[in-house]
Amino acid sequence: MFDFCDKVLNYAELLGASYADIRIIIRDIESLYTKNGKLENYSINNIEGFGVRVICDNGWGFASSSNLDSSQIEKTVRKAVSIAKASSKVRKEPIILSKDPPFQDRWASTYLIDPFTVPFDNKLQTLLEIDEILRNEPSVKIAEGYMEFRREHKYFASSENARILQTTIVSGAGYSATAVGNEDVQTRSYPMSFGGQYMQMGWELVESLKLKENAQRVASETAALLNAKEPEPKVRDLIIGGEQLSLQIHESCGHPSELDRVLGYEENYAGSSFITVDKYRNLHYGSHKVNIVADSTLPNGLGTFGYDDDGVRAQRFFVVKNGLYQNYLTNRELAYTINEDRSRGCSRADNFSSVPIIRMINLSLLPGDDKFEDIIAATEDGLYVDGIKTWSIDQMRLNFQFTCQIGYLIKNGKMIEMVKNPTYQGITPNFWQSCDMIASEEYWKPWGVINCGKGQPAQVMMMTHGAAPARFKNVMTGIVRH
Numbered sequence: 154m155f156d157f158c159d160k161v162l163n164y165a166e167l168l169g170a171s172y173a174d175i176r177i178i179i180r181d182i183e184s185l186y187t188k189n190g191k192l193e194n195y196s197i198n199n200i201e202g203f204g205v206r207v208i209c210d211n212g213w214g215f216a217s218s219s220n221l222d223s224s225q226i227e228k229t230v231r232k233a234v235s236i237a238k239a240s241s242k243v244r245k246e247p248i249i250l251s252k253d254p255p256f257q258d259r260w261a262s263t264y265l266i267d268p269f270t271v272p273f274d275n276k277l278q279t280l281l282e283i284d285e286i287l288r289n290e291p292s293v294k295i296a297e298g299y300m301e302f303r304r305e306h307k308y309f310a311s312s313e314n315a316r317i318l319q320t321t322i323v324s325g326a327g328y329s330a331t332a333v334g335n336e337d338v339q340t341r342s343y344p345m346s347f348g349g350q351y352m353q354m355g356w357e358l359v360e361s362l363k364l365k366e367n368a369q370r371v372a373s374e375t376a377a378l379l380n381a382k383e384p385e386p387k388v389r390d391l392i393i394g395g396e397q398l399s400l401q402i403h404e405s406c407g408h409p410s411e412l413d414r415v416l417g418y419e420e421n422y423a424g425s426s427f428i429t430v431d432k433y434r435n436l437h438y439g440s441h442k443v444n445i446v447a448d449s450t451l452p453n454g455l456g457t458f459g460y461d462d463d464g465v466r467a468q469r470f471f472v473v474k475n476g477l478y479q480n481y482l483t484n485r486e487l488a489y490t491i492n493e494d495r496s497r498g499c500s501r502a503d504n505f506s507s508v509p510i511i512r513m514i515n516l517s518l519l520p521g522d523d524k525f526e527d528i529i530a531a532t533e534d535g536l537y538v539d540g541i542k543t544w545s546i547d548q549m550r551l552n553f554q555f556t557c558q559i560g561y562l563i564k565n566g567k568m569i570e571m572v573k574n575p576t577y578q579g580i581t582p583n584f585w586q587s588c589d590m591i592a593s594e595e596y597w598k599p600w601g602v603i604n605c606g607k608g609q610p611a612q613v614m615m616m617t618h619g620a621a622p623a624r625f626k627n628v629m630t631g632i633v634r635h
C-alpha cells in the first residue's frame with residue numbers, strides 16, 4: 154500500500170504541490186438492529202478508498218476515489234491540485250503548517266476477541282434474549298437492540314516522509330425500552346443512549362457490559378417513569394450521573410474548544426465559541442475542582458489513536474486545569490494562529506472521502522475524591538439525573554438546557570422519589586464554577602459517543618468522555634409551564 158502512496162505523493166509533487174498527504178482507508182462494519190423480537194436490520198459494509206490533500210501555491214486542495222486501482226491516481230491527484238490552485242487565488246493569509254515531525258510507525262488498538270470471528274447467531278441471540286426480558290414488562294411496547302463492530306486499516310503518508318499504518322477494532326452494543334401508558338411515553342436505554350456503549354475493544358466488551366443482567370431493571374424503570382411526576386421547577390443542588398455528564402462535557406467544553414470554531418472558520422451545528430482567543434488563558438471556566446483533559450492515548454477510547462490525520466502523534470493535555478481554561482483543540486493548519494509551534498493532534502476525518510478537520514479527541518472530567526454515596530448524603534435538597542434524552546445549546550455554547558431520562562429527588566441526604574423528564578439549565582462557566590463535589594475514580598467510567606456531527610458536508614465522528622457523577626450547586630431545574 155505504501156507503494157501506492159509513493160506514486161500519489163510523487164505525482165502531486167510533479168504537478169507542483171509543496172505539500173501532499175494521502176490516507177487510504179479499508180473498513181468493515183457489521184451492524185445488527187433488533188426490534189420487538191425480530192431482526193429488523195443486518196448489514197455488512199465494506200468501504201475502501203483514498204483521499205489526497207495538497208498545498209499548491211497558497212491553497213489547499215482535496216480529492217478522493219473509492220477505487221484503489223493505480224489507474225485512479227492521476228485523475229484524483231490532478232483534481233486535488235486544480236482545486237488547490239483555484240483556492241490559492243482567493244486565499245489572503247499564508248498557509249503555515251506547524252513544525253511537527255513526520256513518523257514512520259505502526260499502531261493498533263487492543264482487543265481480546267476479534268468480534269468478526271464471533272458467529273452471527275451468538276450476536277442475534279444475545280439481543281433477542283434481552284428483547285424478551287424487556288417486553289415481559291406489560292407497558293414496554295417497543296424493545297430495541299443494537300450491535301456494531303468495526304475494523305479499520307488506515308495508511309497515512311506525506312511528502313514530509315511520514316509513513317503510518319493504524320489498525321482499529323471498535324465494538325458496540327446496547328438496547329432501549331419504550332413504555333406507553335398513563336397518557337405518556339418514556340424511554341430508558343442501557344448502557345447508554347444512541348445504540349449503547351462503544352469502545353475500541355473486541356467482543357469482550359459485549360460480554361463485560363452485563364447487558365442481560367440489567368434488562369429487568371431497565372424495563373421496570375421505564376414502566377415506573379410512566380407514573381412518576383415531573384420535578385417542580387426550582388433552584389436546587391444537582392447531581393449529574395456519568396452518562397449525562399459526558400454529554401455536558403461534549404457540548405459545553407468540547408465543541409467550544411475546537412480552534413476552528415473559536416476562529417469562526419467552522420460554524421455549522423451551533424458552531425461558534427464563547428472561549429475567544431483574547432480571553433482563553435484568563436478564563437475561569439469552572440471551580441478549582443474542575444479538571445478536563447483531552448487525551449488521544451486513553452486506553453480503549455473512541456478518540457484514541459497513534460497519530461491523527463495530519464500524522465501528529467497522540468497526546469494528553471489539560472483543557473481545563475483547576476478551573477482555569479488552558480488549551481484549545483488544534484491541528485497543523487491552525488496552531489500558528491495561537492502562537493503554538495506544534496499541533497495538539499486533533500485533526501480527524503470520518504472517511505477517506507472527507508477532509509480532516511479539527512475534531513474532539515477523548516475529553517474527560519478527571520475524578521474527584523468523594524464517594525458517590527457521600528455526595529448524596531451531603532445534599533439537603535437536590536435532584537439526581539442521568540440518561541441522555543434531549544438537549545439544546547446556543548451558538549456560543551453558553552446557554553444550555555438538558556432533559557434526562559430519569560431523576561430522583563433528594564431530601565436530607567436521601568433519594569426519596571423517582572421523577573420523569575428532569576430538566577436543568579445553565580450558563581456554561583457559571584455552571585462549571587458551581588461544581589463542588591466530584592465522585593472518585595471508582596465511579597469514573599468512559600462513555601462512548603458515536604454520533605458527533607460537524608462540518609459541511611457533515612462528518613460523523615466518535616470519541617469517548619470519561620466522567621464520574623458530580624454535584625453542581627444552585628442550578629435551575631424543572632420546566633416552568635405557562
Ligand SMILES: [Zn+2]
Pocket residue numbers: 403408604605606
Ligand atoms: Zn458533537
